[in-house]
Amino acid sequence: MNKNLLLKTVLIVAVLIFFLFGIIGIPGSFTGEGLRSAVQKRIHLGLDLKGGTHLILQVQVNDAINADSDRAVERLKDALKSANVAFGEISKPDPQNHPELVQIKGVPPESSSELRRIVNEKLGDYDLASGAENGYTLAMKNSVANDTRKKAVQQAIETIRNRIDQLGVSEPVIQEHGLGDYQILVQLPGVDDPARVKEIMQSTAMLEIRQAVKGPYPSEQAAMQDNGGVLPPDTLLMKGTTPHAQNPEEAAEVYWLISRSSAVSGADLRSADGGRDENGRPDVNFTLTGDGGRRFAAFTAAHVGDKLAVVLDNKVKSVATIQEQIHDQGRITGSFSPEETQDLALTLRSGALPAGIKYLQEVTVGPSLGADSIREGVRAAVIGMVAVLIFMLFYYHAAGINADLGLVLNLVILLGFLGYSGATLTLPGIAGVILTVGMGVDSNVLIFERIREELRHGKTPSSSVEQGFHHAMTTIIDTHVTTIVSAVILFLFGTGPVKGFAVTLSFGLAANLFTAVFVSRVIFEFILSRHQRGEPLSI
Numbered sequence: 001m002n003k004n005l006l007l008k009t010v011l012i013v014a015v016l017i018f019f020l021f022g023i024i025g026i027p028g029s030f031t032g033e034g035l036r037s038a039v040q041k042r043i044h045l046g047l048d049l050k051g052g053t054h055l056i057l058q059v060q061v062n063d064a065i066n067a068d069s070d071r072a073v074e075r076l077k078d079a080l081k082s083a084n085v086a087f088g089e090i091s092k093p094d095p096q097n098h099p100e101l102v103q104i105k106g107v108p109p110e111s112s113s114e115l116r117r118i119v120n121e122k123l124g125d126y127d128l129a130s131g132a133e134n135g136y137t138l139a140m141k142n143s144v145a146n147d148t149r150k151k152a153v154q155q156a157i158e159t160i161r162n163r164i165d166q167l168g169v170s171e172p173v174i175q176e177h178g179l180g181d182y183q184i185l186v187q188l189p190g191v192d193d194p195a196r197v198k199e200i201m202q203s204t205a206m207l208e209i210r211q212a213v214k215g216p217y218p219s220e221q222a223a224m225q226d227n228g229g230v231l232p233p234d235t236l237l238m239k240g241t242t243p244h245a246q247n248p249e250e251a252a253e254v255y256w257l258i259s260r261s262s263a264v265s266g267a268d269l270r271s272a273d274g275g276r277d278e279n280g281r282p283d284v285n286f287t288l289t290g291d292g293g294r295r296f297a298a299f300t301a302a303h304v305g306d307k308l309a310v311v312l313d314n315k316v317k318s319v320a321t322i323q324e325q326i327h328d329q330g331r332i333t334g335s336f337s338p339e340e341t342q343d344l345a346l347t348l349r350s351g352a353l354p355a356g357i358k359y360l361q362e363v364t365v366g367p368s369l370g371a372d373s374i375r376e377g378v379r380a381a382v383i384g385m386v387a388v389l390i391f392m393l394f395y396y397h398a399a400g401i402n403a404d405l406g407l408v409l410n411l412v413i414l415l416g417f418l419g420y421s422g423a424t425l426t427l428p429g430i431a432g433v434i435l436t437v438g439m440g441v442d443s444n445v446l447i448f449e450r451i452r453e454e455l456r457h458g459k460t461p462s463s464s465v466e467q468g469f470h471h472a473m474t475t476i477i478d479t480h481v482t483t484i485v486s487a488v489i490l491f492l493f494g495t496g497p498v499k500g501f502a503v504t505l506s507f508g509l510a511a512n513l514f515t516a517v518f519v520s521r522v523i524f525e526f527i528l529s530r531h532q533r534g535e536p537l538s539i
Contacts, residue, residue, distance in 0.1 A: 005522065005525055005526060005529065008518075008522045008525075009522060009526070012409075012518075012519055012522060015409075015413070015514075016409060016412060018416070019412050019413045019415070019416025019417070020412060020416065021416070022042065022415070022416030022417065022418075022419035022420040023039060023042060023043070023412065023415045023416050023419050024038040024039055024042065024419075025038055025041065025042050025419070026038075042418075042419035043415065043418050043419055043425055044418075044422060044423070044424045044425065045189065045374070045424065045425055045426075046187075046189060046424040046425060046426035046427070046429070046500060047173070047187045047188070047189045047365055047426070048365060048373055048426055048427045049373050049374050049377075049425065049426060049427060050189040050190050051189070051190060051365045051371075052187065052188045052189040052190050052191045052364075052365055053186075053187070053188045053191045053194040053197070053362065053363070053364050053365075054186075054187050054188075054361075054362070054363040054364075054365065055185075055186040055187075055188075055198070055359060055361065055362050055363075056177055056183055056184070056185055056186075056359075056360045056361040056362075057156075057160075057183065057184040057186060057201075057357045057358065057359060057360065058182060058183050058184075058357065058358045058359075058360050059152055059153050059156045059182045059183070059184065059355050059356075059357055060355045060356040060357065060358060061148075061149040061152045061153065061182050061355055062096070062099050062355070063152075063354070063355035063356050064148050064149065064151070064152035064354045064355045065099040065100050065140065065145060065148055065149070066092075066095055066099040067354070067355075068125075068140070068148060069092060069095075069099055069100060069101075069102055069140060070092075072102060072123055072125075072126060072138070072140075073090055073091075073092070073102055074261070075122055075123065076090060076102075076104075076118070076119075076122070076123065076138070077090055079118045079122050080115070080118065083114055083118060085107065085111045085114050085115060085118075086106065086107070086108055086111065087104060087105070087106050087107050088105040088106020088107075089103075089104075089105045089106060090102065090103070090104050090105075091103055100139055100140035100145050101137060101138070101139055101140075102126075102137070102138035102139075103135065103136075103137055103138075104135060104136040104137070104138060105133075105134070105135050106134060106135075107134055107135075107136060108134065109134060112130070115128070115136065116128055119138065123138070125140060125141055125144040126138045126139060126140055126141065127139050127141055149182065151354070152182075152354040152355045153176060153182050153184065154176075155354045156184060156354060156355065156357065157174055157175065157176065157184055159354075160174055160184070160186065160201050161174045163200050163201060164186075164188065164197070164201070167197065167200065169188050169189075169190070169191060169197070172186070172187065172188050172189070173185065173186070173187035173424075174186050174187075178493065183360065184357070186201070189424075194362075194364060196343070198359070198362075199343070200343055201357070208262035208264070208265045208310075208311040208312075209262060209263045209264050209265075209296065209299075209308060209309070209310055209311070209330070210258050210259045210260075210261070210262045210263065210308075210309050210311055211258070211259040211263070211303060211306055211307070211308065211309070212256050212257070212258060212306075212307035212308060212309035212316070212319050213232065213235055213256075213257040213258065213259060213307075214226070214227075214256070214257040215240075215254065215255060215256035215257050215319075216240065216254035216255065216256055216319075217254060217255040217256075217257075218254060218255075219255065220237060220255055222255075223237055223255045223257060227257070231257070232257070234259060234260045234261065235257050235258065235259055235260060236257075236258055236260055237255050237256070237257060237258070238255065238256050238258045238309075238311065238314065238315065238316050239253060239254075239255060239256075239315050239316065240253075240254050240255070240256050240309075240315060240316030240317070240319070241253065241254065241316075241317075256309060256316045256319065258309055258311065258316065262311070263295060263296055263299035263300075264288060264292045264295055264296045264299075268288050268289050268291065268292025268293075268295070268296075269286055269287075269288060269289070269292070270286075270287045270288060270289050270292075270328075271286065271287045272284055272285070272286040272287075272345040273285055273286075273345050274338070274341035274342040274345040275341070277331070282337065282338045282340070282341040283331050283332060283341060284331065284332040284341050284345050285329070285330075285331050285332075286329070286330055286331070286332065287328055287329050288328040288329070288330070289328075290328070292328070293327050293328025296326060296327065296328065296330075297325055297326065297327045297328075300322050300324075300325050300326040301325040303322050304322050304323070304324060304325070305321065305322065306321070306322055307319055307320065307321055307322070308320055308321070308322050310330075310332050312332070317332055318331075318332050373427050377427055377430035377431075378430070380430070380434065381430060381433055381434050381437075384434050384437060384438075385407070385411070385437055388407065388437060388438075388441050389404045389407065392404055392407075392441065392444065396444075396448050396539055397538040397539060398527075398538035398539070399448055399451075399524075399537070399538060399539035402444075402520050402523045402524065402527075403440075403441065403444040403448070403520065405519070405523065406440065406444065406515040406516055406519050406520050406523075407437060407440050407441070407515070409515050409519060410436065410437070410440050410508065410511050410512050410515045410516075411433070411437070413511040413514070413515070414433060414436060414504065414507060414508045414511055417507050417511070418504070423500075423503050423504075424500060425500065425504070426500035426501070427500075428498065428500050428501035429500035429501055429503065429504040430504075431501060432500070432501045432502070432503070432504030432505035432508060433504050433508060435505055435508075436504065436505060436508030436509060436511075436512060439479075439480070439483070439508070439509060439512055440512045440515065440516055442479070443472075443476050443479075443480075443512060443513075443516035443517070444516055444520065446472045446475055446476060447468055447469055447472045447476075447516065447520065448468070448539055450467070450468035450469075450471050450472045451464050451465055451467075451468030451537075451539055452539060453468075454467045454468055455537065455539070461528060461531060461535075461536070461537035462528050462531075464537070465521075465524045465525075465528065465537070469517070469521055473517065476513070476516065476517065477513070480509045480510075480512065480513055483505070483509055484506050484509050484510070487501075487502040487503075487505045487506035487509070488502070488506060490502035491503065491506070
């Protein structure tokens with residue numbers, strides 16, 4: 001064996017060992033069970049093979065617009081009061097369909113220039129237009145509204161990913177769904193409690209600490225009667241549960257009169273952890289940021305003796321009397337189970353969703369169905385592979401062994417790539433593997449038929465092999481490049497399963513170029529190096 005051929009053989013063996021390690025890593029044992037376990041750790045299975053939950057969510061982006069315009073209303077009121085500008089009413093005429101619009105009434109004509117100055121300085125994202133009877137309309141700019149909607153979707157994706165990651169779900173798929181506006185695709189392989197995951201994903205976990213003005217009331221009617229049928233200014237009624245209930249079964253629905261403005265909110269939260277209070281009941285301890293702690297300290301110092309309400313998702317979770325000034329640490333108590341406190345702490349830590357979400361589609365794949373898919377997919381791949389190997393041996397004689405070795409190495413490289421890259425193997429991905437086998441055979445057929453043609457023209461075996469590879473090379477590269485380009489387009493614009501097909505197909509084709517062109521050529525060179533002069537080539 002000449003030195004050049006030896007170096008090529010060493011390279012092929014090194015590639016084989018490298019990708020075999022990608023498939024099995026370092027197995028705990030070399031028994032059948034040990035090798036199977038090692039492969040399962042390296043090759044990650046998708047939802048359709050492992051089982052789990054497939055969800056399509058729609059982000060209610062108007063919630064984010066509403067939240068922004070609500071803040072704009074409060075800022076505008078404060079600014080007008082500070083500038084001593086009289087106004088009648090500032091409200092949103094249609095918050096459901098047009099949350100970006102704010103209506104201002106009762107501003108005197110002589111104060112119009114001051115109003116415009118305040119809007120320009122304080123509310124640069126809004127346009128002000130005058131209306132009838134000293135009225136004005138404040139409208140969020142279209143570019144700002146569109147940007148807010150897009151950010152709401154991206155923030156929702158990141159928030160859901162943070163929550164799912166903390167739950168320990170392996171290999172989740174959380175991404176924007178391109179088949180609808182403001183939709184998110186969520187795939188959770190191996191999830192055994194989809195109801196709990198859905199609840200955690202959907203919870204907005206909007207934490208606010210407000211002053212509890214009065215309460216609790218057994219009903220909304222009782223609250224209105226106690227206040228003469230009209231709620232005090234800057235207050236609202238909010239549902240809660242009976243204070244100090246020992247468990248969820250004992251908790252009854254009550255109503256509290258709560259201030260509209262909050263002392264601190266979830267944006268001021270630094271950390272949150274589940275624990276137990278001095279009586280052994282589950283609670284959640286939270287820590288505020290520096291700025292939030294300063295504002296909370298000022299608020300509690302000014303309201304010693306008043307009641308403080310912890311509001312979560314627009315429901316009163318806990319009410320306590322302020323005994324003294326509180327700085328940057330607090331506690332949420334209530335009728336929680338231990339699991340509920342952990343879930344609440346998790347959602348608080350991972351941030352609040354910027355908008356509500358709606359479930360458009362839910363599909364649950366059972367582990368048994370996934371196992372059936374694996375079994376049938378592997379069976380199809382094995383049958384197809386064996387049929388191709390037998391055909392190549394039958395039709396191309398000894399040269400068929402060359403093609404078969406290349407196909408096996410191609411499969412090893414492809415699976416090793418999946419192991420190294422952490423790519424998820426799906427049922428369409430198995431289809432991509434099978435298609436790669438077909439493409440590999442196609443390349444060998446092109447080369448072998450060209451070699452046969454050169455032999456029929458009376459050329460020597462070595463010359464025929466060289467000319468066969470030379471003339472077939474352009475066709476092989478053209479077919480592979482065009483197919484890889486198609487696979488890349490599928491990956492860029494397709495959803496999860498389609499991407500799995502594109503990944504296995506594209507890398508399988510790249511591996512096939514190596515095996516069909518380089519490895520097959522080296523095997524022919526090895527055979528020819530042992531050929532006797534005049535001996536025919538078995539092909």
